[in-house]
Amino acid sequence: MPKQIILNAFETNAPGFTPPGQWTNPRDRAVNYLDIEHWADLARLLERGKFDGVFIADVLGNLDIYGGNADAAIRSGGWTPCNDPMMLVPVMAAVTKHLGFGITGNLSYEQPYMFARRISTLDHLTKGRLGWNIVTGYLDSAAKACGLPAQLPHAERYEAAEEYMSIMYQLWEASWEDGAVIRDRERKIYALPEKVHKISHAGRYYKLEAIHRSEPSIQRTPVLYQAGSSGEGRAFAARHCECIFVSGQSKSGARAITEDLRRLAAEAGRNPGDLKVVVDGLTVLGETSAEVQEKLAEHSRYLLPEGSLAMISAATGNDLAKHGLDTPLSFVKNESNNSTAEGLTKRNEGVVWTPRKIAEHLHSGRGAIFAGTPAQVADEMEDWIDSTGVDGFNLSRGISFATFDDVVNMLVPELQRRGRYKLDYAKGSLRQKLMGHGGPRLPKDHPAQGYRR
Amino acid sequence: MPKQIILNAFETNAPGFTPPGQWTNPRDRAVNYLDIEHWADLARLLERGKFDGVFIADVLGNLDIYGGNADAAIRSGGWTPCNDPMMLVPVMAAVTKHLGFGITGNLSYEQPYMFARRISTLDHLTKGRLGWNIVTGYLDSAAKACGLPAQLPHAERYEAAEEYMSIMYQLWEASWEDGAVIRDRERKIYALPEKVHKISHAGRYYKLEAIHRSEPSIQRTPVLYQAGSSGEGRAFAARHCECIFVSGQSKSGARAITEDLRRLAAEAGRNPGDLKVVVDGLTVLGETSAEVQEKLAEHSRYLLPEGSLAMISAATGNDLAKHGLDTPLSFVKNESNNSTAEGLTKRNEGVVWTPRKIAEHLHSGRGAIFAGTPAQVADEMEDWIDSTGVDGFNLSRGISFATFDDVVNMLVPELQRRGRYKLDYAKGSLRQKLMGHGGPRLPKDHPAQGYRR
Numbered sequence: 001m002p003k004q005i006i007l008n009a010f011e012t013n014a015p016g017f018t019p020p021g022q023w024t025n026p027r028d029r030a031v032n033y034l035d036i037e038h039w040a041d042l043a044r045l046l047e048r049g050k051f052d053g054v055f056i057a058d059v060l061g062n063l064d065i066y067g068g069n070a071d072a073a074i075r076s077g078g079w080t081p082c083n084d085p086m087m088l089v090p091v092m093a094a095v096t097k098h099l100g101f102g103i104t105g106n107l108s109y110e111q112p113y114m115f116a117r118r119i120s121t122l123d124h125l126t127k128g129r130l131g132w133n134i135v136t137g138y139l140d141s142a143a144k145a146c147g148l149p150a151q152l153p154h155a156e157r158y159e160a161a162e163e164y165m166s167i168m169y170q171l172w173e174a175s176w177e178d179g180a181v182i183r184d185r186e187r188k189i190y191a192l193p194e195k196v197h198k199i200s201h202a203g204r205y206y207k208l209e210a211i212h213r214s215e216p217s218i219q220r221t222p223v224l225y226q227a228g229s230s231g232e233g234r235a236f237a238a239r240h241c242e243c244i245f246v247s248g249q250s251k252s253g254a255r256a257i258t259e260d261l262r263r264l265a266a267e268a269g270r271n272p273g274d275l276k277v278v279v280d281g282l283t284v285l286g287e288t289s290a291e292v293q294e295k296l297a298e299h300s301r302y303l304l305p306e307g308s309l310a311m312i313s314a315a316t317g318n319d320l321a322k323h324g325l326d327t328p329l330s331f332v333k334n335e336s337n338n339s340t341a342e343g344l345t346k347r348n349e350g351v352v353w354t355p356r357k358i359a360e361h362l363h364s365g366r367g368a369i370f371a372g373t374p375a376q377v378a379d380e381m382e383d384w385i386d387s388t389g390v391d392g393f394n395l396s397r398g399i400s401f402a403t404f405d406d407v408v409n410m411l412v413p414e415l416q417r418r419g420r421y422k423l424d425y426a427k428g429s430l431r432q433k434l435m436g437h438g439g440p441r442l443p444k445d446h447p448a449q450g451y452r453r
Numbered sequence: 454m455p456k457q458i459i460l461n462a463f464e465t466n467a468p469g470f471t472p473p474g475q476w477t478n479p480r481d482r483a484v485n486y487l488d489i490e491h492w493a494d495l496a497r498l499l500e501r502g503k504f505d506g507v508f509i510a511d512v513l514g515n516l517d518i519y520g521g522n523a524d525a526a527i528r529s530g531g532w533t534p535c536n537d538p539m540m541l542v543p544v545m546a547a548v549t550k551h552l553g554f555g556i557t558g559n560l561s562y563e564q565p566y567m568f569a570r571r572i573s574t575l576d577h578l579t580k581g582r583l584g585w586n587i588v589t590g591y592l593d594s595a596a597k598a599c600g601l602p603a604q605l606p607h608a609e610r611y612e613a614a615e616e617y618m619s620i621m622y623q624l625w626e627a628s629w630e631d632g633a634v635i636r637d638r639e640r641k642i643y644a645l646p647e648k649v650h651k652i653s654h655a656g657r658y659y660k661l662e663a664i665h666r667s668e669p670s671i672q673r674t675p676v677l678y679q680a681g682s683s684g685e686g687r688a689f690a691a692r693h694c695e696c697i698f699v700s701g702q703s704k705s706g707a708r709a710i711t712e713d714l715r716r717l718a719a720e721a722g723r724n725p726g727d728l729k730v731v732v733d734g735l736t737v738l739g740e741t742s743a744e745v746q747e748k749l750a751e752h753s754r755y756l757l758p759e760g761s762l763a764m765i766s767a768a769t770g771n772d773l774a775k776h777g778l779d780t781p782l783s784f785v786k787n788e789s790n791n792s793t794a795e796g797l798t799k800r801n802e803g804v805v806w807t808p809r810k811i812a813e814h815l816h817s818g819r820g821a822i823f824a825g826t827p828a829q830v831a832d833e834m835e836d837w838i839d840s841t842g843v844d845g846f847n848l849s850r851g852i853s854f855a856t857f858d859d860v861v862n863m864l865v866p867e868l869q870r871r872g873r874y875k876l877d878y879a880k881g882s883l884r885q886k887l888m889g890h891g892g893p894r895l896p897k898d899h900p901a902q903g904y905r906r
Contacts (some may be wrong), residue, residue, distance in 0.1 A: 013574070015636075016643060024638045029846075031636055034577040036547050060567070062651070062664045070646070070664060077643030081629075081668040083566075084574040090543040091578070094489050111562055111597040114513070120535040121466070124487040125544070140459045145566040146579030177535075183468075183484055184475045188757055190469060191532030192521070198515070210598030211523060215534040304641055 003385055005420050006392025006434065007412075008102070009046050009054040009404060013085050016077030017057070019282065020311060021304025022399055025076055029304070030400040036091050043092035045401060046099055049408030050422055052434060053100030053131065054092065055225070055245070055394055056085035059314075060106055061142030066313035066437070070141075073314070076307035084116060093126040098425035100433065101130035102225050102243070107164045108157060109137070109146045113210050116171040119222055120214035128218030128429030128440050131243065134236075135226040136161055139314060158232040159431055160205040167206055169451040170199040172221045173442075175212035177453055187268035191215070197453070207347040218440050221448055223431050227259065238275070239447060243434065245394050247280045249368075254279055262389075268318030270445045278432055279384065282396040284371040285406040292371050299398070301315055305359035311360055320355040328352045341425040382420060458873050459845025459887070460497050460865075461555070461698075461731055462507040462857060466538050469530030470510070471633045473736065473764060474757025475852055476530055481755070483853040486536070489544050496545035498854060499552055502861030503875055505887060506553030506584065508678070508698070508847055509538035509547065512767075514595030515561055519766035520774040526767070528789030535541050539571060546579040551878035553886065555584035555678050555696070562590070562599045563612060566663050570625040572675055573667035581671030581882030584696065587689075589614055592767060611685040613658040618693055620661055623652040624905040625674045626846055626895075628665035630906055637717050644668070650906070656782075674901055675885050683708065691717030691728070692900060696887065697845050700733045702821075707732055708841040713843075723898045729887055732837065735849040737824040738859040745824050752851070758812035765811055773808040783807045791813040827867040835873060 063073035180195035262272035415421035429440035517525035562647035633648035715725035868874035880894035
């Protein structure tokens with residue numbers, strides 16, 4: 001059987017996302033983001049298309065790098081406002097049985113004890129369909145919003161992240177042993193105290209003494225996602241993560257990252273195949289070339305360059321308002337954990353970047369554009385999978401829900417005909433569905449194992 | 454028209470609650486608390502009975518006062534484990550149109566910026582049906598779980614709470630002006646930057662500099678609940694809160710509290726009628742006396758004294774394991790914001806308390822027992838309403854869902870026949886439904902007004 005393709009839907013709890021400005025298209029539905037039914041409908045659509053999961057991106061703080069304030073983000077709806085991602089999971093889980101949910105949680109600001117419980121609660125309510133996209137943030141405004149003078153330096157953020165993970169593993173994996181919960185009505189015993197343990201941690205960044213407030217969920221630790229591509233980010237991902245999201249890369253770039261990640265994972269003693277690499281992309285599908293061109297033009301028509309510039313300035317820490325729209329830029333690779341800047345430079349070597357070109361580039365969300373007939377797009381995706389070693393695609397919502405409608409109705413059947421995409425969901429938790437082997441919990445070669453009793 | 458009675462359902466995201474031990478009853482459904490359908494079914498039932506709201510209690514930390522550890526709580530399932538309350542709201546909102554949701558949020562540990570966004574997200578998703586039960590916690594174990602050496606002293610917790618509220622009002626009421634969000638597709642403007650403001654706060658306990666990440670929800674500030682009955686708690690409630698939950702009081706005690714709260718509210722310049730007072734209670738309904746007696750005996754049969762002792766020791770800060778089960782206690786009124794201890798002493802003056810008697814007392818959840826035929830219970834409730842000035846009842850889940858089934862099928866029709874209970878929901882937000890006048894937002898005489906632009 002040829003390698004199966006993972007499809008993820010890339011969403012956020014906001015009216016404006018990538019590609020920026022699409023909410024201005026009258027047939028874009030993203031402005032309905034405040035309605036429960038919007039998300040229930042989306043979940044039903046994605047499960048009909050047997051999407052592996054929906055990835056709910058998030059960013060805290062004001063997008064205030066561009067021009068030194070958040071005006072451009074506010075005006076264009078460039079990821080502003082943005083509501084909490086977790087609250088969407090129960091809504092979408094209620095109307096689906098298999099769809100996975102990757103929620104973004106920023107460990108720099110989420111209180112570990114309470115965050116662990118929120119995650120466990122969601123893993124319970126979804127019956128083991130939860131993933132956590134681990135981020136450390138990239139905006140000083142987020143730190144200030146949370147009462148700190150500034151964020152920690154990049155390398156230190158990853159030190160703190162290591163410590164945070166060790167706390168999470170203790171709460172999720174070690175506080176309640178297997179067999180602790182017996183729910184014995186006859187003996188009137190809910191759980192056995194001798195199998196429930198208080199976790200004690202006193203580290204450099206965090207301190208905690210607690211029994212996890214939730215009993216063990218199906219996966220205990222959710223599927224761990226990450227999207228960082230800096231050196232520290234990659235090392236962190238290779239140690240901890242199971243699904244890595246890669247942005248804005250050329251095929252050769254994606255192949256290099258994938259090989260590097262799997263090499264690092266093997267060095268850390270993990271099965272390199274348990275690292276699924278998923279590439280960001282935007283699909284523009286039509287039955288004919290003319291239809292595809294029309295849809296590409298439609299995307300461009302509603303693109304808001306100001307939104308792009310606000311988002312990319314925030315993500316890279318470079319204020320693009322300081323330059324004329326057509327000024328050539330010696331683009332500075334930013335030390336954030338966001339890979340947009342790196343992707344821009346790597347995928348497009350030789351391009352002379354200007355703020356205008358960058359804004360237009362974000363046309364594609366932040367990844368590859370898969371524009372063509374279903375057969376053309378399937379060809380291109382197959383080539384990506386076979387030539388780079390990546391496992392699938394994180395597809396931008398594009399025009400909400402038109403883009404995903406097209407994927408479900410046009411692309412999925414084509415991939416299925418080619419034996420490249422599941423005809424039905426596999427059984428089990430999100431982890432089992434993604435890995436295709438093993439149990440619902442983290443495998444024995446994962447560092448979480450060291451924290452188990 | 455006689456005064457209408459408010460009915461709230463008192464729930465928690467845990468298998469064991471008050472009355473402790475009911476999960477051991479084979480017909481109790483609370484052990485299904487991990488299933489989405491459990492909560493959807495509950496919400497449908499409550500809306501069929503036109504309940505005003507469901508109040509989701511919560512406590513952070515280990516219930517480790519009794520015997521100096523959490524063993525009794527773990528063994529008996531005494532509010533242990535306990536999952537996150539917020540995640541239930543989207544599930545229940547998806548299947549209802551009118552039911553209100555009061556979630557408990559502990560301001561001592563919830564990061565203000567992110568908590569404000571979670572609340573706004575839920576107020577959006579519920580279309581203005583959210584309430585926040587403001588608590589400051591009563592367990593040192595919660596503080597330790599959140600990295601602190603101990604909780605703040607009681608009076609200081611309320612000082613911090615005042616500061617927290619001022620931040621919340623700024624984020625909810627002042628960051629985004631009315632008319633800021635225009636969603637203008639033609640002009641490609643989502644919101645007007647000149648009407649969106651950065652909030653700056655630097656106080657004794659909190660610091661923050663941020664634009665609220667959510668656009669304004671229907672109520673902006675959710676309906677504010679509180680359950681504290683200490684001096685500080687009462688003063689805080691009179692200043693800020695709209696719905697006050699009172700536990701374990703005699704009628705004369707409830708009348709005194711209600712009068713005191715309304716007097717304090719008037720002194721603070723608020724309309725005293727905008728403080729709704731709701732009394733905790735457990736209903737045991739039967740068509741005949743024999744049926745009522747049978748159900749009372751059923752409650753007793755499944756009561757777990759160990760669970761009661763764990764919960765009341767935690768709530769009062771008194772380790773009841775230090776005394777023999779039948780040792781008379783000079784009960785010490787605890788300085789926590791939990792009113793159980795005060796209620797015990799006030800409602801039962803002259804009783805010689807022993808740990809056993811306290812455990813049995815919690816039979817009733819933590820409030821009054823309304824046991825009888827629908828007519829008898831309706832009589833008693835009418836007398837409460839008319840003789841004390843309280844506005845309604847916060848009804849214990851008792852035997853899940855049997856107790857609420859009985860309320861919906863037996864008591865509600867009786868109250869409706871008497872003109873004491875709505876035949877249909879009023880229009881508008883939770884605030885409008887509860888107050889019976891005004892708009893969806895906090896009225897002009899509320900301290901939040903001072904933070905508006």
